Amino acid sequence: GPSGAMADAFLRTVGEGEYSFYVEWLDTHAGLLRRFHLKFFEADSTIEIFDGKNHRMFLKRVRPTEDPALGDFYVGNVVTIFSRKMKVVEYADKFTADFFATARQCAVGIVFPAATAQLGAILKATAAGGMQVGRMRSVRLTARAAEALARESDAAHAGAGVGARKGLGGAALAAALSSGTVTAIELVGDRVVARWLSLVGPSDGSRAGTLSATFGGDAIYASPSRPAAAVEVEALFERPHEPTARFSRSSLCLIKPHAVLDGTYADVIDAILGAGFDITAVRTIGLDPSAAEDLLEVYKGVVPEYARWIKQFASGKSVALEVTGADVVRRLRDLFGPYEPEVARILRPDTLRAKYARNSVKNLAHVTDIDVDGPLECKFIFGVLRDYQ
Numbered sequence: 001g002p003s004g005a006m007a008d009a010f011l012r013t014v015g016e017g018e019y020s021f022y023v024e025w026l027d028t029h030a031g032l033l034r035r036f037h038l039k040f041f042e043a044d045s046t047i048e049i050f051d052g053k054n055h056r057m058f059l060k061r062v063r064p065t066e067d068p069a070l071g072d073f074y075v076g077n078v079v080t081i082f083s084r085k086m087k088v089v090e091y092a093d094k095f096t097a098d099f100f101a102t103a104r105q106c107a108v109g110i111v112f113p114a115a116t117a118q119l120g121a122i123l124k125a126t127a128a129g130g131m132q133v134g135r136m137r138s139v140r141l142t143a144r145a146a147e148a149l150a151r152e153s154d155a156a157h158a159g160a161g162v163g164a165r166k167g168l169g170g171a172a173l174a175a176a177l178s179s180g181t182v183t184a185i186e187l188v189g190d191r192v193v194a195r196w197l198s199l200v201g202p203s204d205g206s207r208a209g210t211l212s213a214t215f216g217g218d219a220i221y222a223s224p225s226r227p228a229a230a231v232e233v234e235a236l237f238e239r240p241h242e243p244t245a246r247f248s249r250s251s252l253c254l255i256k257p258h259a260v261l262d263g264t265y266a267d268v269i270d271a272i273l274g275a276g277f278d279i280t281a282v283r284t285i286g287l288d289p290s291a292a293e294d295l296l297e298v299y300k301g302v303v304p305e306y307a308r309w310i311k312q313f314a315s316g317k318s319v320a321l322e323v324t325g326a327d328v329v330r331r332l333r334d335l336f337g338p339y340e341p342e343v344a345r346i347l348r349p350d351t352l353r354a355k356y357a358r359n360s361v362k363n364l365a366h367v368t369d370i371d372v373d374g375p376l377e378c379k380f381i382f383g384v385l386r387d388y389q
Contacts, residue, residue, distance in 0.1 A: 017042035019099065020092035021073050023049075025084050028290070037092055042070050047081065066315050074104040074188055076233060077134055078286050078389045083314045085286045087389065106134065107187045107196040107223045108232040113180035115219030119279065120270025122220065125211060126187065127263045129199045134186040135237050135389070136319065138244040138282045146177035149235045156227040165224045167203045176218065181244045183282055184236040193229055197222045245281035245322040245382040251329045251368040252377035254295075257316035258362040260284075265319045268364065271352055272323060275335055281322035285381065285388050289314045295380060296366070308361045322378045329371045339363050 019040045027034050036058055037050040045067065049059040059081075066080045073079060078087045091097035109126070111119055126133065141149070150173040157165050168176060176182075187196055200222040201210025211220050223229035253272065255265045273279065287295070292313040299306050323332055337344040337351025341363055344354035357363040368374040 019070060019073065019096040021088050021096065022090040022092050023079070023086040024089050025086045028288075035089075036086070038073075038086070040070055040073055045069070049081075071104055071132070071188070074100055074106065074134070076106070076186075076237070077188075078317070080286060080314065080316050083289050083311075085288055085389070103190050104188055105190070105192045105226060105229075106233055107193045107226075107229045108221070108236065109185040109187055109196060109200070109223075110177070110221035110236075111183040111185065112176050112219055112221070113182065115215045116181070116183065116279070117273050118215050118219070119183055119282075120266050120268075120273055122211060122215065123185075123266035123269060124263075125199070125214075126185075126196075127266060129195060131187045131189045131192055131196060131199075133284075134188045135284045136183065136185050136282055137237060137241070137284070138181050138183050138280075139236060139241050140181050140244050141177050141241075143174070143178045147174040149177060149232070150174040152231045152235065153223075153228045156231040157225045160225050160227040162225050165228075166197060166222075167200070167224060168221055169224070173221070176221065181280070184232075186233055186237055193223055193226050197224065240386070243281060243382040243386060245378050246324060247322075247375045247379050247383070249324060249328060249374070250280065250378050251323045251332045251374040252366070252381060253321040253323050253332065253368075254313075254366040254381065255319040255321070256312055256362065256365055257318055258312065258358065259356065259364050260317050260319055264356045264364070267356060268352060269319075269321070271335065272321065272332070275331070277323050277325040277328065277332065279321050280324050281320075281378070281382050283320050283382065284317050285320050285385065286317050287313045287385075287388070291385060291388065295377065305360050309366075312361050313366075320381045322382060329368050329374050332367050333369065336365065336367050 021038045023036050023038045025034050037052055038047055040047050046061050046063045048061040051058040064081045068079050073088050075088050078085050154169050199211055200220050201207040201212040203212055203217045205212040205217040207213055223232055255268055259265045289310055292310045337348040337353045340360050341353045341357035344351050348354055353364050368377055
């Protein structure tokens, strides 16, 4: 940890509104995973970062251009700070840990194959319930892996001493987990475990207004307790999994950070599925500038917004989709419309960019332009960058 006079100043007694974290950043130039002590000041949303290994200040107190909120700094999340992707790995003091124990709980939702076509509607209902999506990932589990996860979840819940398990568990959960491609959703928020359980409702769909009543009792899973959720988050989001993408006759839809931040991504997913496409892979991903440049290299020197596109993608989390269906590249491009939303609103007012895009930089998403690029772009996002978070 930090030491010396500078460290003493940095590690001054924590007062109300000052929160401390340990974060890790993969320095790709040096090939090193670097660990820092980060402090967030709630009064003005500024941060400072101390490099404990080299005993020096890494970043003096400043408000990052990405403007991260306190709630973004929960353990496991990746926060973008001046285009650097920093993963929160530990709370650095009891004050911070106690605050996040109640204010920023994590729960897991799993959308089973029977409800995959309703993913957008489920995400919209989640947002309406005041819950934030941290990470999202499509996963295909073997029967053995599904049984192990169900067993670990059951054991964690039983050890918590919080009463009988609600909803799926044991063999029924294992069978559902291995029934095909499932979409795992990490939900974060105040008392999110109880609130998510309530929104999903009884697995028999007997309570009106719940997701189970709307989409079917076999459609969605909810973590029964915080200990079970912790096990599920680790298994589904921290462990490596083979991509579910097909890399054939597909198009990439990479929804931009601005649309993830304001929740529009759920409307986009709903519209894509409503138009008759299939989504065969989904993930949240934080691109750094070099990865964004590799993906969009063909536009360099051609599109005047290129540099600002790179900056937008590097500003936070994107949601990546592999979209499949007949004539998918052309039809998906038509669904989104011209990349200039002002043009879209005049010529193609029924398109997604006409409805939801803000300007030519915050224009909702990148979608594949030509057929041959679809599988290649999907391989890049879901294959080459599989370890990016």
